[in-house]
Amino acid sequence: MSDALIVIGRDGVITRADDSDRNSVDHFRRAGRLLELSPSQYLVPGLIDTHIHAPQWPQMGTALDLPLEKWLFEYTFKLEARYSDAEFARRVYDDLVTTLLANGTTTGVYYGSIHLPATKILAQVCLDKGQRALIGRVAMDDPKQCPDNYRDGSAAIAIDETREFIRFVRSMRGNEVRLIEPVITPRFIPACTDELLRGLGKLTGETGCAVQTHCSESDWEHAYVLERMGKSDATAIRDFGLMNRRTVLAHGCHTTVSDRALIRNQGAAISHCPLSNALGSNAVLPVKSCLEEGVHVCLGTDIAGGLRASMFDAVAMAATVSKLLEDGVDATKAADSRGRAGSGISCVTAFYLATTAGGVALDLPIGLLKPGYRFDALLIDTAVPDTNLRLYDFDKSVDILQKIIWNTERQNIKKVWVNGRLVKG
Numbered sequence: 001m002s003d004a005l006i007v008i009g010r011d012g013v014i015t016r017a018d019d020s021d022r023n024s025v026d027h028f029r030r031a032g033r034l035l036e037l038s039p040s041q042y043l044v045p046g047l048i049d050t051h052i053h054a055p056q057w058p059q060m061g062t063a064l065d066l067p068l069e070k071w072l073f074e075y076t077f078k079l080e081a082r083y084s085d086a087e088f089a090r091r092v093y094d095d096l097v098t099t100l101l102a103n104g105t106t107t108g109v110y111y112g113s114i115h116l117p118a119t120k121i122l123a124q125v126c127l128d129k130g131q132r133a134l135i136g137r138v139a140m141d142d143p144k145q146c147p148d149n150y151r152d153g154s155a156a157i158a159i160d161e162t163r164e165f166i167r168f169v170r171s172m173r174g175n176e177v178r179l180i181e182p183v184i185t186p187r188f189i190p191a192c193t194d195e196l197l198r199g200l201g202k203l204t205g206e207t208g209c210a211v212q213t214h215c216s217e218s219d220w221e222h223a224y225v226l227e228r229m230g231k232s233d234a235t236a237i238r239d240f241g242l243m244n245r246r247t248v249l250a251h252g253c254h255t256t257v258s259d260r261a262l263i264r265n266q267g268a269a270i271s272h273c274p275l276s277n278a279l280g281s282n283a284v285l286p287v288k289s290c291l292e293e294g295v296h297v298c299l300g301t302d303i304a305g306g307l308r309a310s311m312f313d314a315v316a317m318a319a320t321v322s323k324l325l326e327d328g329v330d331a332t333k334a335a336d337s338r339g340r341a342g343s344g345i346s347c348v349t350a351f352y353l354a355t356t357a358g359g360v361a362l363d364l365p366i367g368l369l370k371p372g373y374r375f376d377a378l379l380i381d382t383a384v385p386d387t388n389l390r391l392y393d394f395d396k397s398v399d400i401l402q403k404i405i406w407n408t409e410r411q412n413i414k415k416v417w418v419n420g421r422l423v424k425g
């Protein structure tokens with residue numbers, strides 16, 4: 001829309017979004033309640049990052065030359081173990097949430113660590129800073145796949161602490177509108193005993209909580225679950241009672257068509273993390289096929305397995321890797337057998353995954369600037385100093401949209417709102 005008026009209620013819900021009329025504009029201007037965009041400014045929906053490992057923030061950009069299982073043991077678990085220190089957690093989480101809001105992430109779906117106090121701190125930081133967030137206290141108890149210094153003492157402890165975290169978030173003062181929600185979070189099947197997975201499945205049924213876990217991420221993880229469970233990751237997650245309408249399955253690169261039919265039938269979603277997949281998943285999720293199959297797909301950075309914090313980068317990567325999948329990458333192979341025809345998605349589709357589709361995946365009224373939706377939005381300014389985002393007077397609106405999607409950087413994001421509240425700028 002080129003000349004729109006968006007009206008937001010006190011509860012943060014958009015009540016009107018249509019062509020502006022002079023009477024309404026004058027009314028809001030006189031009341032001092034009108035924000036007018038300059039010709040260089042554009043409003044877009046806030047970005048929804050559906051896969052973030054909050055405690056991994058300090059290792060962004062490191063060690064991704066290692067395969068997943070080595071990366072976990074040699075770097076990640078050692079770092080995550082440090083969150084027994086609440087002060088360390090507060091320092092890191094404060095920086096992380098501030099940074100993500102500055103980059104336009106209005107909703108974050110977070111893994112915390114196994115530490116209940118640190119994960120409560122993450123919830124409080126998101127609430128205080130005004131970021132919409134779904135947060136999970138990570139559960140992982142299998143001595144065969146988790147280090148001694150970073151593992152739940154038993155399945156019962158992990159389940160009890162998950163229950164306590166849910167109670168805490170649901171009764172946080174100031175969280176009456178449920179800006180922050182708890183998520184049941186078994187790290188992934190390899191890290192959890194059957195007893196823990198069953199217990200968390202039961203808790204999911206009792207509490208109606210959203211669930212997040214990893215699913216068929218890499219060759220190693222996919223094969224490990226097949227071997228141990230005698231069935232695919234998606235089927236096992238479903239059978240443990242962990243797949244519901246609000247389950248977010250990270251990656252899914254190695255899911256089969258029948259796995260995805262199961263995911264679709266449950267109304268669950270795959271969080272596509274293209275950069276992380278390219279570096280550590282041995283395959284790229286065929287997003288286009290998933291969408292054609294009717295599966296909910298949303299987008300994630302996978303901090304710190306994905307080593308860029310900006311969802312605009314995740315959008316660019318989603319479009320890029322889909323083209324690589326379509327065309328193939330090995331020029332010694334014949335062109336017609338090099339790739340997977342029809343796999344490419346446009347940058348606009350990728351942007352849809354980061355906004356509207358994120359709202360669908362989480363079953364929340366976010367990701368669109370439309371009446372009835374929450375006002376989670378970014379003000380993009382194309383005329384800030386040092387911008388890489390350049391517009392010309394002959395750009396058509398479709399060109400402008402594409403330029404914004406490919407070239408927005410942190411400095412272009414002048415203001416950020418979540419639930420109607422200004423949280424940046």
Ligand SMILES: [Zn+2]
Binds near residue numbers: 053214250305
């Ligand atoms: Zn992950």
